[in-house]
Amino acid sequence: MVDESPFEKIRIGLEYTNNFNRNIFHDTWHPSGGIKGFFETPFYFGKMQIGLRLMNFNSKDLNIPEFFSWYIYAGWGVEFKTLKVLKLYSGLNISSFQMNFKDEDIEPGLRSESELGIEFMVRLSFQILKNANLNIEGSYFRIFTNQKINLLYVSAGFDYSFNSPDWLRDFLN
Amino acid sequence: MKKLLLIKLFLFSISSILAQNDSLYTIDMQIITSEDIEKSGVTRISDIFSLVTNYNYSTINGYDHSISISGLDSYQHQLWKVILDGQRMDYTIFEDGNINNIPITLSNIDYIEVHTVPQIIEGEFISSGLMHIHSIIPVEGITVKGKIQVGSETGDPGPYRYTGDNAPNVDNQGTNYSVSLGFKKDFFYSIFSYKSNTEPLTSPAYNKRIRSIAPNIGDIPRLKLSAPSLQAGYITPDTKNEIYVTKSEIKDYYFFRPFGREIPLKNNYLHIGATGEFQFQDNYDLSYKIIYSKNNITKVDNVFDFDFDWGYENIYGNVQSNILLKDIILSVGAGINKYSAENESITINNSFFLGKIYSLISFNYNEIINQNIGVFLTGNIDKTAYKVYLTNEVKINNHNNIKIFILYAKSLLEESQNLWYWVDRGYDILDKNNIDYSIQGNLEGGKKLKFDIIYNTEINRNFILKLNGFYRKLKDVYVEQRDYVYNFTDGSFHSPTEIYTKQNGNTIGGGISIKHNISSKARHTIFYNFTTSISSDDLFNAVWQSIPESRLSYNIIYTPFESFSLFGYLNYTTSTKWIDYRNIDESSGSLYSSKLNSLFTVKVAFLKYFWEKRFSINLILTNIFDRRNQTHPAGRKSKFAFFLKFDADLHIVDEFF
Numbered sequence: 001m002v003d004e005s006p007f008e009k010i011r012i013g014l015e016y017t018n019n020f021n022r023n024i025f026h027d028t029w030h031p032s033g034g035i036k037g038f039f040e041t042p043f044y045f046g047k048m049q050i051g052l053r054l055m056n057f058n059s060k061d062l063n064i065p066e067f068f069s070w071y072i073y074a075g076w077g078v079e080f081k082t083l084k085v086l087k088l089y090s091g092l093n094i095s096s097f098q099m100n101f102k103d104e105d106i107e108p109g110l111r112s113e114s115e116l117g118i119e120f121m122v123r124l125s126f127q128i129l130k131n132a133n134l135n136i137e138g139s140y141f142r143i144f145t146n147q148k149i150n151l152l153y154v155s156a157g158f159d160y161s162f163n164s165p166d167w168l169r170d171f172l173n
Numbered sequence: 174m175k176k177l178l179l180i181k182l183f184l185f186s187i188s189s190i191l192a193q194n195d196s197l198y199t200i201d202m203q204i205i206t207s208e209d210i211e212k213s214g215v216t217r218i219s220d221i222f223s224l225v226t227n228y229n230y231s232t233i234n235g236y237d238h239s240i241s242i243s244g245l246d247s248y249q250h251q252l253w254k255v256i257l258d259g260q261r262m263d264y265t266i267f268e269d270g271n272i273n274n275i276p277i278t279l280s281n282i283d284y285i286e287v288h289t290v291p292q293i294i295e296g297e298f299i300s301s302g303l304m305h306i307h308s309i310i311p312v313e314g315i316t317v318k319g320k321i322q323v324g325s326e327t328g329d330p331g332p333y334r335y336t337g338d339n340a341p342n343v344d345n346q347g348t349n350y351s352v353s354l355g356f357k358k359d360f361f362y363s364i365f366s367y368k369s370n371t372e373p374l375t376s377p378a379y380n381k382r383i384r385s386i387a388p389n390i391g392d393i394p395r396l397k398l399s400a401p402s403l404q405a406g407y408i409t410p411d412t413k414n415e416i417y418v419t420k421s422e423i424k425d426y427y428f429f430r431p432f433g434r435e436i437p438l439k440n441n442y443l444h445i446g447a448t449g450e451f452q453f454q455d456n457y458d459l460s461y462k463i464i465y466s467k468n469n470i471t472k473v474d475n476v477f478d479f480d481f482d483w484g485y486e487n488i489y490g491n492v493q494s495n496i497l498l499k500d501i502i503l504s505v506g507a508g509i510n511k512y513s514a515e516n517e518s519i520t521i522n523n524s525f526f527l528g529k530i531y532s533l534i535s536f537n538y539n540e541i542i543n544q545n546i547g548v549f550l551t552g553n554i555d556k557t558a559y560k561v562y563l564t565n566e567v568k569i570n571n572h573n574n575i576k577i578f579i580l581y582a583k584s585l586l587e588e589s590q591n592l593w594y595w596v597d598r599g600y601d602i603l604d605k606n607n608i609d610y611s612i613q614g615n616l617e618g619g620k621k622l623k624f625d626i627i628y629n630t631e632i633n634r635n636f637i638l639k640l641n642g643f644y645r646k647l648k649d650v651y652v653e654q655r656d657y658v659y660n661f662t663d664g665s666f667h668s669p670t671e672i673y674t675k676q677n678g679n680t681i682g683g684g685i686s687i688k689h690n691i692s693s694k695a696r697h698t699i700f701y702n703f704t705t706s707i708s709s710d711d712l713f714n715a716v717w718q719s720i721p722e723s724r725l726s727y728n729i730i731y732t733p734f735e736s737f738s739l740f741g742y743l744n745y746t747t748s749t750k751w752i753d754y755r756n757i758d759e760s761s762g763s764l765y766s767s768k769l770n771s772l773f774t775v776k777v778a779f780l781k782y783f784w785e786k787r788f789s790i791n792l793i794l795t796n797i798f799d800r801r802n803q804t805h806p807a808g809r810k811s812k813f814a815f816f817l818k819f820d821a822d823l824h825i826v827d828e829f830f
Binding site: 028149 | 325326327328329330331332333334335336338340392733734736737783784792794799812813814815
């Protein structure tokens with residue numbers, strides 16, 4: 001396990017993400033590519049992450065609205081150093097999955113819907129510079145709607161780490 | 174930190190010297206601290222029920238709860254009381270009330286005393302349980318506190334709303350917030366707070382019932398609370414005077430059992446109270462309470478034009494004096510209650526007066542035996558009732574004691590503010606709305622014989638074990654009975670209500686509770702409670718089947734770092750049977766059932782403080798195995814949900830010169 005003091009560093013990441021599995025949900029909606037950004041910092045055990053994923057789901061049926069989704073999550077996981085330049089992170093993310101439907105005919109109060117979503121993710125990080133990594137990530141996301149929606153995401157991107165400023169470390173501690 | 178500790182110690186020493194000192198007597202209670210509340214992921218005051226031994230609860234909408242405490246009463250009689258800083262809160266309507274509507278904010282609770290054994294507390298005869306909430310006295314200077322809480326939705330249709338797989342919205346947690354401003358200079362303090370709760374009611378069955386009576390409610394029916402309050406006090410080493418004023422407005426959907434459905438209403442609650450304690454000498458003190466409260470229900474548009482047209486006013490006063498003699502402590506008290514109902518249809522008398530005198534004596538025969546005798550007489554010129562109890566505490570040694578409580582109580586019907594009492598006096602809400610009912614015989618307050626035995630043992634500093642057993646004999650109480658038939662058109666339940674008086678029954682039970690400090694960073698509690706009805710009248714026995722016979726609960730608080738903690742909770746309660754819904758399976762085509770499965774709940778909570786505890790975030794996951802837990806046949810089925818709670822506690826001015 002990677003051993004660091006709590007909140008010692010901050011890692012900022014940006015990734016391109018897409019949904020690759022197909023199930024009953026995809027009979028109606030087709031995902032377009034999205035982006036994911038995250039902040040990550042060592043926690044008392046493992047690491048803590050706060051992130052955002054934005055993605056549009058286009059409708060295959062003209063009578064059914066497409067929707068834009070955003071997922072601001074909090075997550076926790078552990079990172080293992082497997083090789084000198086290779087690290088493996090595995091964790092859980094949780095939050096509400098927000099869906100904003102794009103259809104003027106829908107009542108304003110019904111144009112957005114949010115549902116509990118939990119995600120299990122695994123990320124491989126290749127160190128390319130002292131403070132920067134290339135990341136490739138896979139995650140399995142479950143949205144707790146009445147008919148559960150299961151989405152498999154694959155994401156790729158990079159991150160950059162820096163030491164937390166003292167005032168921020170004091171605040172977080 | 175040290176200063177805070179000293180102030181707390183000072184205030185604690187005052188409260189332990191001054192009057193109202195119930196701890197002078199042998200009592201049994203459970204304490205829920207502010208730390209428990211913070212770390213256990215408590216999102217509403219009612220969540221505290223889950224942490225308390227000998228409590229069973231049922232809820233229809235997830236926010237209003239009916240409580241059955243330690244075999245004292247079934248869910249039909251909500252006679253348990255809530256006291257806030259020594260002031261009784263008369264916030265209920267016809268005995269029913271939502272404790273979450275008590276105006277105190279969670280962040281201003283210091284600790285809660287939970288009493289499950291009948292005794293005299295704060296000048297009240299507690300026959301059915303009590304929660305005494307103590308608020309935090311602010312530290313010197315100005316303190317600002319704020320809380321906002323958001324929750325998730327689960328089990329909704331999501332995007333499938335627009336496909337052939339649409340489903341109703343079923344579970345949605347509201348956004349609640351509170352703010353408070355605390356001020357303290359020397360002996361004076363004040364807290365102004367505002368609490369706002371908005372709780373969406375999205376259960377499909379619930380929604381159907383409400384929409385059919387109030388079609389113009391908008392997208393989702395919501396319970397709403399808006400509660401400003403002001404608390405102020407002047408505390409010196411010899412005196413303590415406090416006032417509490419609140420005027421809350423509640424928008425509610427009240428499940429009116431005789432009507433078998435919710436009625437939309439607005440409830441305005443006003444409470445103005447003052448309490449004081451004076452220490453005259455080392456061994457003599459005097460305390461007083463004066464409370465005025467007013468509770469009104471106003472009509473909200475509905476298709477039946479149902480209007481409770483109801484309100485009542487209560488004027489309450491109490492004085493108590495404690496005298497410490499060598500081996501004897503004597504408390505004597507007297508009080509008045511004047512209730513006035515506001516409804517023009519009450520033909521007999523719209524107000525009544527109840528006086529009370531009481532006395533408590535504690536004999537410390539030696540270091541081993543302490544004996545208390547309590548006598549409580551209540552009534553007016555027409556009728557009186559009395560309660561007597563005897564408590565014995567045997568201290569086997571410093572680590573072991575046995576407490577025995579024996580009580581006999583005869584109650585007047587006037588002591589409870591129930592619907593049937595007022596109907597009997599001419600309140601015509603049922604006749605006016607063509608609701609069938611009959612009362613067989615004369616309503617009475619009933620007689621109760623109660624016996625409790627409690628064994629406490631401190632095996633070592635970190636391991637406390639408590640065993641308890643109880644027996645209750647209830648005589649001449651009344652029981653409501655219905656045989657609900659489901660109405661497919663509007664989702665409501667229909668049945669005449671029959672009130673059977675002169676019902677007799679017995680309940681027995683017991684439990685075990687273990688508190689163990691695993692280390693300085695981790696502590697856990699496990700408890701098991703058992704309650705059942707025996708040798709009782711058939712109907713009495715049938716009603717008690719709605720109370721789970723057994724409850725097993727476990728919780729752990731792990732604080733690996735001062736600014737971070739984890740909480741885990743598991744709870745299991747056995748299945749229940751509801752007599753009023755005995756034929757509901759058939760009439761609803763199995764949409765509803767009179768038998769509810771056993772419940773299994775798992776909850777976890779994570780708490781992180783920031784900036785030396787000025788801010789905190791609480792992440793709470795409830796019912797994480799997504800079990801369809803249901804505690805009432807007409808109630809909602811809970812689902813996996815998560816909450817985020819943000820708290821701020823800012824001490825913005827240290828002191829005034």
